[in-house]
Amino acid sequence: MSNYVELYNLSKVYPTPKGDAVIVKNFNLNIQKGEFVTLIGHSGCGKSTVLSMLAGLNDISDGGIILAGRELSGAGPDRGVVFQSPSLLPWMTAYENVMLGVEQVFFTASKLERQEIVEYYLTVVGLGEAMHKKPAELSQGMRQRVGIARAFALKPKMLLLDEPFGMLDSLTRYELQQVLIELWRKNKITALMVTHDVDEALFLSDRIVCMTDGPAAEVGKIMEVNFPRPRERKAVMEHPDYYKLREQLIEFLEVRAHRKPASPILSATPEPATTFVPV
């Protein structure tokens, strides 16, 4: 199978008065069509920078990105982005927020068709009842559901998730991971997610890309995650390979952290999810 997404020699350099600050250097990664890939690494290692270059929100300093055979330049609705903060426009209802994107992408569709798309995706993420509420009336988790619905409703070539559940409590996070994985499975959209939650990465991904610490972050190691799909959390956590993979991930993160003793992030313990013990 050919590569659907290709990141080649991708670099991000910020010129500063003290010389260039190299955030990401020679980042190479290929993603297959329909694959779910996760970038994992410490905070500030540059994983979000890679994602925002893919989203077109950040300029590429060197190298490039090819999506579906075409070199990317700039942002566009062919990539559905789920931001860490839901980034909904507060003066619009959930429905209007999703419609804003749907109007952009399906401008040839009839009004009724667009309406159906918006309602369908909001219902699938569980907001059938609350779709005409404004973000201020929704919980943080519900807002992020709108964010997910907005990204999927665009029928994008690719899904970009920037720590999409980082601001949620762990119970809500589990719920939304489930919502995400089901939508992803039904729509078969190639996805790249950024996270620092080891369990989240293991549950959702086909492959996990560990990034070395910045500055000049690059691909450290790539792990295949072969749990059968459709996945269920309990089955995944009871899988014989689960703790082995988890161990490897944490070890990678800790070794990289130890490489720079000055770094304040010494304990690379993952998110609160670790306290969850499968019964």
Add this chain to the structure above:
Amino acid sequence: MQTMKPFKFDWLVLPLIGVAVVLLLWQVSCATWAKDLPTPLKTWESSKPYLMEPFAKRGEMDQGILRFTWYSLILVAKGYFLALIIGTPIGFLLGLSKAFTKTFDPIIQVLRPVSPLAWLPLGLVLFMGAGKNASELGALFTIAICSMWPTVLNTAVGVRAIPQDYLNVAKVLKLSRTKTLFKVLIPASLPYMFTGFRLSLGIAWLVIVAAEMLTGRPGVGGFLWQEYNALIYEHIILCIITIGVVGFILDRLMSLVEKRFKTI
């Protein structure tokens, strides 16, 4: 400090006490050091015809106080809308473009503190050719140029304060420029814009009095100046109180509108 317990009708009783204290000071002043100041009672009696028949028109410069106020309000409204129509786009440009800011910000900072009394003669000169309308156009010019600055500056701040998240949404969805403006930029900066609109209205009302005094147009300010020249000092106080009350009401109304447009 001991805090006072709120009692029933304190919202009414306490302000009335405040009024009473000021009236007393006024009365005492009349009796002691300000012999020319009309007493509260004299002021009331002399103002009665203007208050009791607020819309009467006995002559060009002898009309009910609300009629005068009405003339002033119409002029203010015209100048104020002119200020908003000019000021808001300038504010947007300042907020959106660094180059525009660098080019025009120094000029704005220099023009901003100039008093309406200084602008008015220039306004009259500018519209000298307009004949009969010269004083109205000059007044409008002065109101607009003096009152637009809060709108300009607050709009600029509001545009600059738009969270990057919203702009990213517009970028990712590839919204057109017009759509970005109307769906993202304007709603996001609306609360700041309305703060500017409210402050601008306050200034516009302040300017009207000066403008009318200098041009002698019928209105509260014109009436005030005429009665000063006619040595009827009671009416000066009547005008001051009217101007204050109207300004207060305008500010309240605008802050209601402002609250209504709190989008975030």
